[in-house]
Amino acid sequence: MLRSEIWDEQAAQGYDSPGTGMFAPEVLGPTVDRLVELTEGGRALEFAIGTGRVAVPLAERGVSVSGIELSKPMMDQLRTKADETAIPVVVGDMATARVPGGFQLVYLVYNTISNLLTQAGQVACFRNAARHLEPGGRFVVELWVPEVRKLPPGQQAVVWESASGYIGLDTYDVLRQQVVSHHFRFDAEAGREARLFRSPHRYIWPSELDLMAELAGMTLESRHADWAGAEFTAESRSHVSVYRTAASL
Structure with missing residues (x-):
């Protein structure tokens, strides 16, 4: 994209x-x-x-x-x-x-x-x-x-923030030095489906x-x-x- x-x-x-x-x-x-x-x-x-x-x-x-x-x-x-x-x-x-x-x-x-x-x-x-x-x-x-030091062997994702109504995580491709940030936003009280925004990066x-x-x-x-x-x-x-x-x- x-x-x-x-x-x-x-x-x-x-x-x-x-x-x-x-x-x-x-x-x-x-x-x-x-x-x-x-x-x-x-x-x-x-x-x-x-x-x-x-x-x-x-x-x-x-x-x-x-x-x-x-x-x-x-x-x-x-x-x-x-x-x-x-x-x-x-x-x-x-x-x-x-x-x-x-x-x-x-x-x-x-x-x-x-x-x-x-x-x-x-x-x-x-x-x-x-x-x-x-x-x-x-x-x-x-x-x-x-934050690749946080990746256990075989794991590709790191959760970098978790708060009421929001979860942020990154998925890493360490071979190509690429990362995709995933931003999940939702109404913590209503329990509705999350809205997702993703953005690719080169770290x-x-x-x-x-x-x-x-x-x-x-x-x-x-x-x-x-x-x-x-x-x-x-x-x-x-x-x-x-x-x-x-x-x-």
Whole structure:
């Protein structure tokens, strides 16, 4: 299934969850705070801008934000919050689409780079970020750490969240470095059938991500376990990695 087919009208309309999940203040607040800091007063570009979960509050903080988005339904939801003047968006693939001008910051949040299902596509994404960055600019990637250590022999699935009305699990193909995320949502009280949303990903190890950056002419500046700056350790489930271009070309 194409990425544009996954993020269709139904997915776009149900994507936002104001005040909860990835829209919760304790999740979104540190994300925006850190990105404001990293722009250093310059322009920011979000790859796969979606419905504007991060871009809208970032723009409200005074940052000049542009975006790239493949899914028109997702962009239509963004347009209910901010018009083209406030947040310009180019419709296209984040691995190839170009946005006019240079940027101090390019960023990818919430595991989005894994939506590119080949290593070549992910490397192209890094190179596209580098093309948009001004000298000394930064590329920020938020990504989960593959949890293959949790897979017992012969088992392919890992349940990563189980809560009232929701179950999230991943099925791994370790040979091809592919994973499919399954999101089951249901009314825990009514006992009705669950609604299922699935999305395929190519998982990436942190060291592989660093090599992609090197191929694009960037080096790792910092890596933390979250947006608030927690130490990244062997037990961390995710990371925020900041890569930087050379100060002069």
